Amino acid sequence: MGGPAFGPLTSGPAGALDRRVELAPPPPVLFNSPEFVAFFVLVFGAYWALARWEAARVWLLLIASYVFYGAWDARFLVLMGFSTLLDYGLALWIERARSPGRRRLLMGLSLAANLGLLGFFKYCNFFIEQARSLLRAFGASGDLSSLDVILPVGISFYTFQTLSYTLDVYRGQLRAERSLPRFALFVAFFPQLVAGPIVRASDFLPQIPRAPRLTAAAFESGLALIAWGLFKKVVIADLLGTEVVDPLWSRPEQFGGLATLLGIYAYALQIYGDFSGYSDCAIGVSRLLGFELCENFDAPYRACSPRDFWRRWHISLSTWLRDYLYISLGGNRDGTWRTYRNLILTMLLGGLWHGASWMFVIWGAYHGLLLVLDRLVDFKFVDGDRPGVWLRRLVMFQFTCLGWVLFRSLTLEDAGAVLGSLTAARGEFQFGPFVLLAMAVAFLTQLLPTPRRLALESWFQSWPPLLRGSAYALGLGLLLTAGSGARPFIYFQF
Amino acid sequence: MESAPDATGPHFGLGRPQLQLLLGFLLTIPLADALLHHSDYRLLVPEVHIDNQVQRYARAVAESREEVLIVGSSRVQAGIVPGPITKYLSQDETRPRSARRLPFQALTAWTLERIVRDELLPDPPRELLVIGIEERMFYRPTHEAQDALGFGLLNSLADWPQVPWGELDARQRKSALYAPLRGLQAPWILAVLYGQGLSRYRRMLDETLGQPPETFRDLSRAEFQFALDLRAEIQSRPAADPDADPLLPLEVAAFERTLARLARLGCPVRFVILPVAPEYEAGERAGFRAFRQRILPAIAAAGFELYDFNRHAELRQPGVFGNPSHLNDVGAVALSRLLAHAVIAPAIGVAAPADWRDEYWRPVLPAAAVEPQAGPEGARASEPGSGAEAGSGDPAPAPQSPRPELTPEQRGEREAAFRRWLAEQQALEAQAQPGAGGEPKADGESKPGAAPPAGGGGGG
Numbered sequence: 001m002g003g004p005a006f007g008p009l010t011s012g013p014a015g016a017l018d019r020r021v022e023l024a025p026p027p028p029v030l031f032n033s034p035e036f037v038a039f040f041v042l043v044f045g046a047y048w049a050l051a052r053w054e055a056a057r058v059w060l061l062l063i064a065s066y067v068f069y070g071a072w073d074a075r076f077l078v079l080m081g082f083s084t085l086l087d088y089g090l091a092l093w094i095e096r097a098r099s100p101g102r103r104r105l106l107m108g109l110s111l112a113a114n115l116g117l118l119g120f121f122k123y124c125n126f127f128i129e130q131a132r133s134l135l136r137a138f139g140a141s142g143d144l145s146s147l148d149v150i151l152p153v154g155i156s157f158y159t160f161q162t163l164s165y166t167l168d169v170y171r172g173q174l175r176a177e178r179s180l181p182r183f184a185l186f187v188a189f190f191p192q193l194v195a196g197p198i199v200r201a202s203d204f205l206p207q208i209p210r211a212p213r214l215t216a217a218a219f220e221s222g223l224a225l226i227a228w229g230l231f232k233k234v235v236i237a238d239l240l241g242t243e244v245v246d247p248l249w250s251r252p253e254q255f256g257g258l259a260t261l262l263g264i265y266a267y268a269l270q271i272y273g274d275f276s277g278y279s280d281c282a283i284g285v286s287r288l289l290g291f292e293l294c295e296n297f298d299a300p301y302r303a304c305s306p307r308d309f310w311r312r313w314h315i316s317l318s319t320w321l322r323d324y325l326y327i328s329l330g331g332n333r334d335g336t337w338r339t340y341r342n343l344i345l346t347m348l349l350g351g352l353w354h355g356a357s358w359m360f361v362i363w364g365a366y367h368g369l370l371l372v373l374d375r376l377v378d379f380k381f382v383d384g385d386r387p388g389v390w391l392r393r394l395v396m397f398q399f400t401c402l403g404w405v406l407f408r409s410l411t412l413e414d415a416g417a418v419l420g421s422l423t424a425a426r427g428e429f430q431f432g433p434f435v436l437l438a439m440a441v442a443f444l445t446q447l448l449p450t451p452r453r454l455a456l457e458s459w460f461q462s463w464p465p466l467l468r469g470s471a472y473a474l475g476l477g478l479l480l481t482a483g484s485g486a487r488p489f490i491y492f493q494f
Numbered sequence: 495m496e497s498a499p500d501a502t503g504p505h506f507g508l509g510r511p512q513l514q515l516l517l518g519f520l521l522t523i524p525l526a527d528a529l530l531h532h533s534d535y536r537l538l539v540p541e542v543h544i545d546n547q548v549q550r551y552a553r554a555v556a557e558s559r560e561e562v563l564i565v566g567s568s569r570v571q572a573g574i575v576p577g578p579i580t581k582y583l584s585q586d587e588t589r590p591r592s593a594r595r596l597p598f599q600a601l602t603a604w605t606l607e608r609i610v611r612d613e614l615l616p617d618p619p620r621e622l623l624v625i626g627i628e629e630r631m632f633y634r635p636t637h638e639a640q641d642a643l644g645f646g647l648l649n650s651l652a653d654w655p656q657v658p659w660g661e662l663d664a665r666q667r668k669s670a671l672y673a674p675l676r677g678l679q680a681p682w683i684l685a686v687l688y689g690q691g692l693s694r695y696r697r698m699l700d701e702t703l704g705q706p707p708e709t710f711r712d713l714s715r716a717e718f719q720f721a722l723d724l725r726a727e728i729q730s731r732p733a734a735d736p737d738a739d740p741l742l743p744l745e746v747a748a749f750e751r752t753l754a755r756l757a758r759l760g761c762p763v764r765f766v767i768l769p770v771a772p773e774y775e776a777g778e779r780a781g782f783r784a785f786r787q788r789i790l791p792a793i794a795a796a797g798f799e800l801y802d803f804n805r806h807a808e809l810r811q812p813g814v815f816g817n818p819s820h821l822n823d824v825g826a827v828a829l830s831r832l833l834a835h836a837v838i839a840p841a842i843g844v845a846a847p848a849d850w851r852d853e854y855w856r857p858v859l860p861a862a863a864v865e866p867q868a869g870p871e872g873a874r875a876s877e878p879g880s881g882a883e884a885g886s887g888d889p890a891p892a893p894q895s896p897r898p899e900l901t902p903e904q905r906g907e908r909e910a911a912f913r914r915w916l917a918e919q920q921a922l923e924a925q926a927q928p929g930a931g932g933e934p935k936a937d938g939e940s941k942p943g944a945a946p947p948a949g950g951g952g953g954g
Binding site for chain 1: 503508511512518522668672675677679680681
């Protein structure tokens, strides 16, 4: 599929990469690489051959996960191993601790260690740069040496997983896991290790000891999910990224008003296709191994309010932020103003979770304000196909897209340039027919009501198996054709 | 954690339907491969080849033959604009003349031979053929050598027997392994080609009439074999020496055959060297030196005139280059104007228009001489930029009447003379081979008796 090699990776031509991704470390093995296909076929065969023995299958998946992660950079296996051992041990101590003070101390230790590691690897350079700017502003030399810390792929995802585990144990909502291999597998499970969904221990750990089941229906739905996820990533997201989004953000002056608007929509569809595509693949691959992961997206651009959007977008992160941050801050228990403060603070930190950049913070604050506005106006959740609902969806989509402009831009000036070209009368840029087709398909997948989507799926499943196999093969041809310049998944950098 | 089998046991519920699904998947691969193999479309050649096909096609479907055709590489595409040339040549409204360019991406001498043989000999331009010649037609820089092996031209399982698997590196092996999957890509590439692809080329050429491209099969097969031969040549070279002569004998031989063919062409031919930035030439010094020592004498010996625009100071300034080896728009307009004035107009007998310092003419610096490399007959069609108007940056005006063209008999004599010269060169080369007379390997000016005919110089 033209993807990168299985090992230290350099994926695709640099010019084809997302501007943000260029700044990120090299990605790990991509689902759309032949190396991953070979790797997974081996793991799949061995896993089901050993399925009768829990220890064997757990160790197999654990080793496979470490091989998968180590193929990117084996040094960071130590970091993941340390994080695993730390939270495994601390959770057991928290459970055994009698006094609340001791429990609090241990929990604080877990928080400090996890957030400390995350902060060091993800935000160290950022804070040094900010300190340097501050020193310069006060007339000092600002001569602070940079550490050039490499961001370990997936650290944000597995850190949030281990944190949620210790917090659940601390709150008494979950029993600490006794088996280290099981817990290590929960942290390192390769399908969702590097870009989510962020799995809760309460969902995943109970599945490990259970005898795995793979029905024909589960196999085929898993396969279809993988194919669909790859389609969204390779055909829609990569095409829109290369053909429209990158040119728009690098040369906005070439875009007229309408083209800019469509370009911003294209980015909304790109980031959705990219991230939800990865989530679909992760869920599909897990299903083939007998595991069920939570849904991460639910047609987010059908949202008709900010609250509705966050019920549909990156669900595993938004529920994590709600359960462990917003509620910990007091939620809506301490009055209106504190609720607003908590909302904004939660979204602000949620924005910062995406990366060390003021633009992510601004994007988070923007969504926090939207949620406050939502509370002020008190939009009722509505669904259905009434004209009023569609109007609200349309308006909400525009607000979402405005947020994506902030999210995609490296600086406020970049965002201003893109938004400024919305008012340009004419530009040189022209949309090709395949770009428009990809956008239409992407919109359709969002707007298609669930019953119709399910009907389409069951219609496909009713084809004779030989024909379906043939369709998958032709789908592979499409992926090969579209994926000649493979781009890493955007969310690898987070 | 238990190590005994689970009490309930795992459930692996895959059966015949899933096997059939797998079978459908696997069978589609060879089926699509066979369908593609037997179709007229071998679409999955690298884009550069598709580009070139469309260029050829655009000319083939043009309604009328052009008066002046300019063939060359991407340097011609970037550096020559037909508009000013056509305008210059069409001052006599009773006899308008059109100039068309026919650029080929990554043009090699081997490809030029095919173009001359298949396209131009049967259907030459009405009045003049201009060929943009360059050093890169005869060798590959090291970093491109790996890509020149032609594995992208593989299209099916049937191509596998041609592949020397044991000699491939990992990247090449991976590329070759994908060959059977290309049948699966064919329906999608067809859509791209007919949708986005051709429309892009149509915009670029605006002569294309939107008809489907011709078959790629024969082209890709032949090029693949050539790529294998070329690869053997590259691999047989000693370790990289930046000063070693990099010209590939296969390309040089192809060019010599082309010269012999051009001698039979039904219209005059002029060779031009398009300008490159000085730093580019410095970086490719071995290539340029060998090109000037070996190729330019061959052109002169075959009786063709050659103009080296690198000698024109105006065209070597940084401001006229888009990149070190390609002109930008400013440079393209200046070069086109000069080409029309100094090369084309004298060859076809068009006088300089009174208003030729029109909006296209933007001299940047006073022009240095553009010296023609005259052929053995010693004919000099013009002495452009001889200094008469150096202060204004304008070359001297073109003469009023064309140089009389050769008769078929004269052409035959010229071809025979060239062949004799070629035979002499080959004999000298054979003598110079180690073990064949004990002489060190000789080429270019080091060969005794290889001095070009009068005026040919070494292009240096």
